[in-house]
Amino acid sequence: MKNDMKCIAAKIxxxxxxxxxxxxxxxxxxxPAKKKFGLLLALEEAFVNICGxxxxxxxxxxxxxxxxxxxxxxxxxxxxxxxxxxxxxxxPDLTLDIMDRPIGGLGIYFIRTLSDSVSYRRENERNxxxxxxxxxxxxxxx
Amino acid sequence: xEIQTRNEANTTVITITGRFDAVTAPDYEKKVQExxxxxxxxxxxxxxxxxxxxxAGLRGLLVTAKLLKAKGGQVRFANVAGTVKEVxxxxxxxxxxxxxxxxxxxxxxxx
Numbered sequence: 726m727k728n729d730m731k732c733i734a735a736k737i738x739x740x741x742x743x744x745x746x747x748x749x750x751x752x753x754x755x756x757p758a759k760k761k762f763g764l765l766l767a768l769e770e771a772f773v774n775i776c777g778x779x780x781x782x783x784x785x786x787x788x789x790x791x792x793x794x795x796x797x798x799x800x801x802x803x804x805x806x807x808x809x810x811x812x813x814x815x816x817p818d819l820t821l822d823i824m825d826r827p828i829g830g831l832g833i834y835f836i837r838t839l840s841d842s843v844s845y846r847r848e849n850e851r852n853x854x855x856x857x858x859x860x861x862x863x864x865x866x867x
Numbered sequence: 868x869e870i871q872t873r874n875e876a877n878t879t880v881i882t883i884t885g886r887f888d889a890v891t892a893p894d895y896e897k898k899v900q901e902x903x904x905x906x907x908x909x910x911x912x913x914x915x916x917x918x919x920x921x922x923a924g925l926r927g928l929l930v931t932a933k934l935l936k937a938k939g940g941q942v943r944f945a946n947v948a949g950t951v952k953e954v955x956x957x958x959x960x961x962x963x964x965x966x967x968x969x970x971x972x973x974x975x976x977x978x
Binding site (some may be wrong): 737740766773776819832834 | 957
């Protein structure tokens with residue numbers, strides 16, 4: 726399936742535009758409903774993270790790339806902020822009382838849990854988070 | 868996300884529909900804060916029409932639950948189901964909120 730790409734200003738209010746772009750690709754690819762839910766949740770968590778932290782001194786963009794090959798839909802989410810591997814964050818302590826639990830690590834935990842594969846690389850001054858979803862394989866978490 | 872409220876049996880029922888995400892979570896928090904200011908601290912949230920929730924949505928629920936608790940209020944969730952329920956379960960949030968199968972059951976439990 727043909728790759729598709731979109732650049733969006735890193736602002737929370739642009740989440741709907743990012744969501745529509747990725748959802749349309751997922752529908753053309755034929756990603757099953759539960760996998761699509763996981764994909765869009767992973768997208769939001771990564772997008773919101775970039776909006777919050779990637780560009781502390783001003784404005785910047787989020788670059789979204791979708792690729793579909795055989796059974797795998799790959800979403801890459803990139804920013805031009807300073808080097809930061811979001812996967813270096815520890816998972817939240819799910820055993821802590823919820824009222825006392827810091828909520829910060831939950832987004833990346835969702836990305837890890839709901840995707841079939843996730844990796845980070847720094848390339849051409851960009852942070853790139855690569856998330857893969859397989860069309861055929863069930864996710865045991867959902 | 869659409870947010871509607873109605874009063875039933877001295878309790879405010881909040882109906883949320885659509886997406887509970889980073890864009891819409893502040894709307895929910897604002898609505899609950901308005902209710903608290905108005906003295907409405909017994910709340911049932913009806914999730915029947917909710918299609919999607921993210922960590923920002925969960926954060927909104929947690930923040931408002933803490934506010935209500937501090938004011939001596941109560942909140943219960945009804946009709947949390949499907950993929951939204953699975954997000955609660957994955958995050959561990961499923962065990963800390965009071966959940967009921969129907970709005971009627973939530974109203975009965977809060978009375």
